[in-house]
Amino acid sequence: MATSAVVPQARFSAQTRLRALQADIMELILDRELEAGDPLPTESELSLALGVGRNTLRESLKVLQALGVLEIRHGFGMFVAPSNFEALADGLTFRGRLSLRHEGLEALQLVDVRQALESGLIGSSIDVMTAEQLARIEAAVARMEQLAARGESFTEADAQFHSLLFEPLANDLLTSLMDVFWKVYRKIHVEIGAETGDLTAIAAVHRSIYNAVALKDKTLSSELLNRHFDGIRNRIAEVVAV
Template sequence: MPTNANRTFPADETAPTPQSLIGAMLPFLRAGEFEPGSRLPSERDLAERFAVSRNTLREALTTLEAMRVIERRPQSGIYLRDAASEASLDTLVLEADYDLPMTADHVRELNEFRSIIELQAISLACDRGSAAQLAAIDAVLDTTRLRLAAGCSVAEQDAAFHLAIFAAANNQFLLRAANSFYLASRRRRERFFADPDNGRRSFAQHCKLRDAIDKRDRLAARKLLGRHLGSVERYWLSTLPQPESTKRTAR
């Protein structure tokens, strides 16, 4: 029987769901105790560690395997996959849903990925975007303007604006990748746009991006977007905890 020290869930939670179990297992798997490729504890041991039934555990493992977090090998056991080289974008969404912390390297690489796909998307939007797709961008900006005037968050409108650019690129695979990114960054956007000043600055930049797309000016659009994405990256890096060595130097 598991001891209280092994419990991951509140004592009054008698029937954890597979989803809540995934939320407990992800930090456990990413804590560094297990190297990529190493064998994890058995189903029995994991069930005891997290104080859950074997059925609940198996459902959670099935999801983690589908997301390429783990691999189950018949007659061998459960193995941890390499998150950097094997996990899918859906895994990123899953980890973000549970608000797992990101390192500075993760922030930089995620923003690098975003820059690669979004700079290409806005170039294509300048070339391929239709009048109807530009009208969709305008509709998002109109809603953003109204919400800012009412003092409301524009986190959802920010994602909608950028996804409308991807839609105007007329490439379904770019749009699919963007959907995963914006789902994964949902919680961070909510925190960012809790500050009304961030919403106003972002809206002003979005309006300039819209005008560049309307003029089909690829060079201006890419330059504006590069600045926009760079400011976002600097903001998120500034929110990360500083290493102790950096703190001592700053003093």
């Protein structure tokens, strides 16, 4: 019993040290004011600066590479990675799809986050939206309606619609997060078999959102965006209840 209790503690301590080393490497990048694309010191220099062995350092570097903090170019060295949300999207997609096998909690939470982002920020976007931007949103809706009339899915037009809604905010981080949640949302959508819904009705929902935005009705726009996510939330609940 005593021996079995020691092993988890040792593992915990090792993981704690690795996380601390990863934090130290990120602090070193910040302290040296390195930018995306800048080279990092060599492994030997990092080992000396951080006071750790090469093997331990390499473990942390691999984790940071997976997290998108740095990239390792074999034969060239290590560099501060450019902005990349692919790892985040992949991780959230996996967690969401995995949760569908149980109670679907994480999948539902991901839908909640996307819903909160869109319904919460639409008012601010309406405040600064130009006539040209509004026209592009309407064009995306028209495309969805055309495809729905032919019985064709409109995934790209749907994604464009939601992206254009928040383009007026000119917030690159928001755009990246929206893209992440869209990718996650679409994967979950396919996983639960929600690709065969009433396309005409879905296009009509987007038309109603556009109309509210065009009227600069912030309250109605937010309310309609909230309702927009009810369908997939209900479908997730049905799937995990089976």
